[in-house]
Amino acid sequence: MTRALINAPKTARRGEIVEIRAMLAHPMETGFRTGTMGKAIPRDIINRFVCTWNGEEIFSADLFPAIAANPYLAFTAVATESGTIAFAWTGDDGETRTAETEITVT
Amino acid sequence: MTGRAPRLLVGLLAACLAGSSAPAGDMVDKRSGADFMSPENRAMQADDMSNPGMFAVLDGEQLWNRPEGANGRSCAGCHGEAATSMRGVAARYPAFDERSERPIDLAGRIGECRRTRQEASPLPHESPELIALTAYVAHQSRGMPISPPQDERLAPFRDNGRRLYERRIGQLDLSCASCHDARSGERLGGSVMPQGHPTAYPLYRLEWQAVGSLQRRLRNCMIGVRAEAFAFGAPEIVELELYLMERAAGLPLETPGVRP
Amino acid sequence: MRDKATTSGLRRRDLVAGSAVLALTLVAPRAARARPTLEEAIRTFTGGADVKTGRVQLAVPPLVENGNAVGLSVKVESPMSETDHVRRIALFNEKNPQADVAVFHIGPRTGRAEVATRIRLATSQTVAAIAEMSDGSFWSHRADVIVTLAACVEDLL
Incomplete structure (x- = not known):
C-alpha cells in the first residue's frame, strides 16, 4: 500500500509555474543504526524519485540515507496541459510505489 | 539527605499550596509544547501536507472503516462517521471505565472496544494499528479544549497521578515537576523544557522518526532520569496521564502533533 | 628495585x-x-570543474532541535529557458557517515530552480548545495548548521 501525501493544484493557467509537494511514508532506514543486542539494521531507503506530467519526466531525484524519514520533496513545474501528474518512488527493495493527481490547465 | 531536605520542603509546600486552592488546571500562562518549538517544526505540524503524523491519521481512517474480529464489525459499523461521533471524545480522556472501575485512556478504550464489541485479537501497545486508530480518533477533536470529565470516581486516581508527577525518581532524583513546573522554558542540554502538557498525542517525534503515544513519551522521560519505567498500560502510567490532562485542561488538542 | x-x-x-x-x-x-571529505564529494560531482560561489541560495536554519529532520530549500538564479537553465542541484554534508544527501534533476519544465526537502544531520556541520548549469558551470552555497543534542534519548528496548 502506497501511503503518500501529494499537494498540487487542481487547476492552473497555461504557462503558470505551480508548486508540487510530495511526501511518502517510509522509514528511510540508513543502514548506520543498530537495533536491539547491537544488531545492525540493514539499509532500506527510497533511492529514486521521479515525477512525470502526462508521461514526460519533469523532475527526478537521487536520494541517499541522509534524507529524513518520510521523504519530503517540494519542487515546481510549468503547467503545460491538462492531465496526470504521476509520482514514483523506488526503494532499495526494488519496489516502486506510485501516486498520481489530475490537473486541469486552461 | 540533609541537602535534599529544603528542596523537599519547598516542593511539599508548593504542592500543598497548589493542592489547597487552585486545581491543577488553573496554572497561569499554560502553553503547549508547540510554543517552545522552532518555527520550522511548528510549520511542519501546522501543514497537514507536511506533517508526517498525518500518515497515522490516514491509516486510522482506513482501520476505522475495516470490519474486524468474530463479529465482522468495523468501528464505523457502530459509531458511524468519526467526524461527528468522535468529536470531542479525546478531549475527555482518560475516563472512568465501569468494568475495571479504574481510569482508562483513549488507546485503552479502543482496545477494550475491540475486545468486547468486535471480538478481535488485541492490538499490542504502541503497535502501528493502535497508534493509527488512536490518532484518527484524537484528530477529530483537534482544536477543541482539553475538558477532563467531572467524575468524582476519578479523583483518587488523579490524586495519585499528581503524587507520581511530584515524586522524585531514578538515579537523577528528578520528578516530572522538577523540570516541567520549576524549570519549564529553560534548557536541559540543548533542548528547551516545555511545560509538559500532553496536547498533541499521538504525535510524530523527530527523535523517534515515528508516531508514538503519551505513554511512550512518559517512559522515555523515566528512562531519561534513570528510573525504572512503568510498563505500557500499567495503572500508574494511566493515572499520570489522567493528572496531566487535568493539568492541561483548556489547552486545545493538536493531534497529530510534531515534536523534536 | x-x-x-x-x-x-x-x-x-x-x-x-x-x-x-x-x-x-x-x-x-x-x-x-x-567517507570522502566534503571537498572530495563535490569534486566527484563536478568532475573536477571549477565551482564558483554565488547564484545559489541554500536556506537552512542555523540551529536545529533535532538532526533527524532538518528542512531546507535551495534556490538558483536562472531563467530556466531551453538554452539557459539549471540541470542538477546536489546537496552534500560534511560530517554524516556518508557525504551524499540528494541530487535533483531539473530543467526548463520545472520553470524555476527551486527545491525543498528534509535531511538528516548527525551532528553540527556544513551543508553545501551545488548547482550545475546548462553551460557546464558549477555554482555553490554553503551553510553551517548547529544541531543541538536531545537531552532525553530513548533507549532501544
Whole structure:
C-alpha cells in the first residue's frame, strides 16, 4: 500500500509555474543504526524519485540515507496541459510505489 | 539527605499550596509544547501536507472503516462517521471505565472496544494499528479544549497521578515537576523544557522518526532520569496521564502533533 | 628495585601495544569505509570543474532541535529557458557517515530552480548545495548548521 501525501493544484493557467509537494511514508532506514543486542539494521531507503506530467519526466531525484524519514520533496513545474501528474518512488527493495493527481490547465 | 531536605520542603509546600486552592488546571500562562518549538517544526505540524503524523491519521481512517474480529464489525459499523461521533471524545480522556472501575485512556478504550464489541485479537501497545486508530480518533477533536470529565470516581486516581508527577525518581532524583513546573522554558542540554502538557498525542517525534503515544513519551522521560519505567498500560502510567490532562485542561488538542 | 621497574615498564609497554592493536581492530573496519571529505564529494560531482560561489541560495536554519529532520530549500538564479537553465542541484554534508544527501534533476519544465526537502544531520556541520548549469558551470552555497543534542534519548528496548 502506497501511503503518500501529494499537494498540487487542481487547476492552473497555461504557462503558470505551480508548486508540487510530495511526501511518502517510509522509514528511510540508513543502514548506520543498530537495533536491539547491537544488531545492525540493514539499509532500506527510497533511492529514486521521479515525477512525470502526462508521461514526460519533469523532475527526478537521487536520494541517499541522509534524507529524513518520510521523504519530503517540494519542487515546481510549468503547467503545460491538462492531465496526470504521476509520482514514483523506488526503494532499495526494488519496489516502486506510485501516486498520481489530475490537473486541469486552461 | 540533609541537602535534599529544603528542596523537599519547598516542593511539599508548593504542592500543598497548589493542592489547597487552585486545581491543577488553573496554572497561569499554560502553553503547549508547540510554543517552545522552532518555527520550522511548528510549520511542519501546522501543514497537514507536511506533517508526517498525518500518515497515522490516514491509516486510522482506513482501520476505522475495516470490519474486524468474530463479529465482522468495523468501528464505523457502530459509531458511524468519526467526524461527528468522535468529536470531542479525546478531549475527555482518560475516563472512568465501569468494568475495571479504574481510569482508562483513549488507546485503552479502543482496545477494550475491540475486545468486547468486535471480538478481535488485541492490538499490542504502541503497535502501528493502535497508534493509527488512536490518532484518527484524537484528530477529530483537534482544536477543541482539553475538558477532563467531572467524575468524582476519578479523583483518587488523579490524586495519585499528581503524587507520581511530584515524586522524585531514578538515579537523577528528578520528578516530572522538577523540570516541567520549576524549570519549564529553560534548557536541559540543548533542548528547551516545555511545560509538559500532553496536547498533541499521538504525535510524530523527530527523535523517534515515528508516531508514538503519551505513554511512550512518559517512559522515555523515566528512562531519561534513570528510573525504572512503568510498563505500557500499567495503572500508574494511566493515572499520570489522567493528572496531566487535568493539568492541561483548556489547552486545545493538536493531534497529530510534531515534536523534536 | 631496578629489575622491578624494568619489568613493570615492559608490562606497561605491552599493555600500550596491546591497546593499540585493540584500537586498530576496532577502528579498522570503520576506516576501511571512510567517507570522502566534503571537498572530495563535490569534486566527484563536478568532475573536477571549477565551482564558483554565488547564484545559489541554500536556506537552512542555523540551529536545529533535532538532526533527524532538518528542512531546507535551495534556490538558483536562472531563467530556466531551453538554452539557459539549471540541470542538477546536489546537496552534500560534511560530517554524516556518508557525504551524499540528494541530487535533483531539473530543467526548463520545472520553470524555476527551486527545491525543498528534509535531511538528516548527525551532528553540527556544513551543508553545501551545488548547482550545475546548462553551460557546464558549477555554482555553490554553503551553510553551517548547529544541531543541538536531545537531552532525553530513548533507549532501544
